[in-house]
Amino acid sequence: MHNLTAITALGSSVPSVDTVDGATLCENAELALASVHARIGHETACRAALADLLDGRVPDVGKVILRDPEAAFWTGPDQWMVGAPYETHEDLDAQLKARFGASASITEQSDAWACFDLQGAKMERVMELLCPINIRAMQTGDVQRTSLHHLGCFVIRRDPSDWVRILGPRASAGSLHHAIVTAMRSTV
Structure with missing residues (x-):
């Protein structure tokens, strides 16, 4: 019998969490x-x-x-x-x-998409650096398909208002994660 271990989209046994001055990015593997x-x-x-x-x-x-x-x-x-x-x-x-x-x-579709939750006071500034959507006009319950770091992604405005969920291709999870964290660091 195989002894398999589940891993997240970023290849770890536990989801990644990155916090940079007013923004937190959590890999959602659940x-x-x-x-x-x-x-x-x-x-x-x-x-x-x-x-x-x-x-x-x-x-x-x-x-x-x-x-x-x-x-x-x-x-x-x-x-x-x-x-x-x-x-x-x-x-x-x-x-x-x-x-x-x-x-x-x-x-x-679970294994086709990587899910990242971005929260915090600087979430809108981070999203403005990442993709060509009007994040400030989006209300809770809005979703947009957009290009984020040249990847087709869905951006979902969640509640509370400083929270978005980003779904991107799992095969490019590392690139997507890098782009989001880089944008987070750029808003400092």
């Missing part, structure tokens, strides 16, 4: 993710299943539904990303497949 894509002809049933999961709401363009334990955000027409705590949703894709049935194609 997020299960799955994409939901409505199948042609089943869009209404897919939306109904998603609304049932999210207390009657479906994320609209540029929006995220922040619900405990699940959250979901819009990624494209009739497409969403659903997230939940990994500890209780390790099999999130299977849970969603059972709920959505033939109305949607569900794909496990």
Whole structure:
């Protein structure tokens, strides 16, 4: 039998935490993710299943539904990303497949994305250095797809107002982390 050890996107056994004068970056290794894509002809049933999961709401363009334990955000027409705590949703894709049935194609995404939570009074200044979005105009529950250090990323404005979640390609987690920490140091 194999003796495997789980590692984070940055290759460690514990998530990375970096604090630089008014900003803290935490690698979040506890997020299960799955994409939901409505199948042609089943869009209404897919939306109904998603609304049932999210207390009657479906994320609209540029929006995220922040619900405990699940959250979901819009990624494209009739497409969403659903997230939940990994500890209780390790099999999130299977849970969603059972709920959505033939109305949607569900794909496990946990190992495709690295998740970083950036918090602190200087969060907006850091984000302004990193990507071309108007972070100051974003409200809690807004999400934008953007280029961050030449990587396609999602930026989610969380609550409280000094907190954003950044999802970027796991294969480039080291580059993404380096870019964020460099921007944090540049605001000192």
